[in-house]
Amino acid sequence: GEGELAMASVAPEVEKKEEEEQVVNPWEVSAGKGGIDYDKLVDQFGCQRLDAALIDRIARLTGRPPHRFLRRGLFFAHRDLNEILDIYEKGDKFYLYTGRGPSSEALHLGHLVPFMFTKYLQDAFKVPLVIQLTDDEKFLWKNLTVEESKRLARENAKDIIACGFDVERTFIFSDFNFVGGAFYENMVKVARCVTYNKVVGIFGFTPEDHIGKISFPPVQAVPSFPSSFPKHFSGNDQLRCLIPCAIDQDPYFRMTRDVAPRIGYQKPALIESRFFPALQGENTKMSASDPNSAIYVTDSTKDIKTKVNKYAFSGGQDSVELHRKLGANLEVDVSIKYLNFFLEDDDELERIKKAYKEGRMLTGEVKQLLVTVLSEMVERHKRARARVTEEVCNIICYHIHLVLYI
Numbered sequence: 001g002e003g004e005l006a007m008a009s010v011a012p013e014v015e016k017k018e019e020e021e022q023v024v025n026p027w028e029v030s031a032g033k034g035g036i037d038y039d040k041l042v043d044q045f046g047c048q049r050l051d052a053a054l055i056d057r058i059a060r061l062t063g064r065p066p067h068r069f070l071r072r073g074l075f076f077a078h079r080d081l082n083e084i085l086d087i088y089e090k091g092d093k094f095y096l097y098t099g100r101g102p103s104s105e106a107l108h109l110g111h112l113v114p115f116m117f118t119k120y121l122q123d124a125f126k127v128p129l130v131i132q133l134t135d136d137e138k139f140l141w142k143n144l145t146v147e148e149s150k151r152l153a154r155e156n157a158k159d160i161i162a163c164g165f166d167v168e169r170t171f172i173f174s175d176f177n178f179v180g181g182a183f184y185e186n187m188v189k190v191a192r193c194v195t196y197n198k199v200v201g202i203f204g205f206t207p208e209d210h211i212g213k214i215s216f217p218p219v220q221a222v223p224s225f226p227s228s229f230p231k232h233f234s235g236n237d238q239l240r241c242l243i244p245c246a247i248d249q250d251p252y253f254r255m256t257r258d259v260a261p262r263i264g265y266q267k268p269a270l271i272e273s274r275f276f277p278a279l280q281g282e283n284t285k286m287s288a289s290d291p292n293s294a295i296y297v298t299d300s301t302k303d304i305k306t307k308v309n310k311y312a313f314s315g316g317q318d319s320v321e322l323h324r325k326l327g328a329n330l331e332v333d334v335s336i337k338y339l340n341f342f343l344e345d346d347d348e349l350e351r352i353k354k355a356y357k358e359g360r361m362l363t364g365e366v367k368q369l370l371v372t373v374l375s376e377m378v379e380r381h382k383r384a385r386a387r388v389t390e391e392v393c394n395i396i397c398y399h400i401h402l403v404l405y406i
């Protein structure tokens with residue numbers, strides 16, 4: 001290979017000591033007071049920055065305005081996105097691959113981000129999509145039974161379908177149900193190329209970790225290869241793959257890209273996002289294991305109001321007088337960060353930020369706006385989910401004979 005791993009060769013243990021706080025891997029995201037240093041992450045992981053020229057190119061090629069997640073730098077890094085756009089410009093297609101580890105009954109707002117963005121990409125480029133539900137991963141990492149992991153996968157699938165994917169072009173699968181055949185053949189091809197030392201370097205496994213963890217990465221790697229889905233892609237083995245994901249998943253795909261050319265496959269391209277912050281602030285991401293850090297798609301408007309008012313970290317001043325004088329610190333204000341993700345109107349967002357920063361708007365007023373935006377979104381999601389019947393779920397999920405429309 002041409003050294004996908006060169007920039008990432010420092011073992012996580014060493015990294016932790018040198019840099020003090022920042023830890024980002026698929027299982028842990030934490031930073032110091034200043035929040036995650038995304039610039040450092042890009043350099044450390046060896047990915048590329050998603051610049052304005054690339055965003056313009058996406059807009060030009062798709063004939064639509066870039067998604068707000070692009071306009072606002074929330075998807076901020078990539079690998080070989082230019083190559084995917086070259087292919088598309090020539091009139092050829094590619095496919096999208098993303099996934100979710102079903103660790104909780106309901107999704108929270110942070111979980112929705114990659115799926116909202118993937119829906120935009122699918123609509124804009126009219127391309128097929130595979131979604132992996134890693135119920136096996138959650139069995140291995142969380143204290144769940146096989147049955148419970150599978151049940152959560154199916155519940156999560158309904159929330160994912162509710163995001164509105166193109167039924168003709170989308171395949172959602174649970175690892176427990178689907179792994180086998182060509183998919184498994186690719187897994188062992190990948191596994192033979194990765195030494196124990198290499199996974200330790202990439203993922204930071206320790207000698208105490210069970211071998212289930214150590215052997216899992218090929219499972220998440222191989223949906224990057226179309227030959228893992230011989231029926232769905234009916235032999236279209238040259239199709240390139242683009243993976244939208246949060247940047248904590250990068251280690252899996254660094255490994256995948258390192259191995260791909262050695263087994264005669266194309267490297268997947270990536271488009272990577274920042275994390276959706278916890279209500280408490282930017283030093284960690286929203287986590288399903290701490291219900292007070294997260295707003296769920298099952299929360300009522302009342303729940304949302306309570307959580308936002310009680311927990312959303314405020315950049316406002318301690319007293320109204322002081323706030324009027326000094327204004328808010330937008331850098332740390334969680335309500336502004338959430339509006340940045342979900343308020344579509346750029347002009348309105350700018351107006352709010354300016355007024356809040358100059359002390360003309362109070363935290364309470366910003367929070368009230370946020371509650372409206374979030375509850376509208378959550379209510380829309382609930383209505384869409386209620387329309388997802390068992391039948392639709394059966395067609396999109398676990399439907400192993402579906403040929404995807406390319």
Ligand code: TRP
Nearest residue numbers: 098099100101132134220245249
């Ligand atoms: N490991 C991811 C999680 O825990 C799930 C996942 C599987 C995924 N394949 C993916 C995420 C591809 C992004 C892209 O949520």
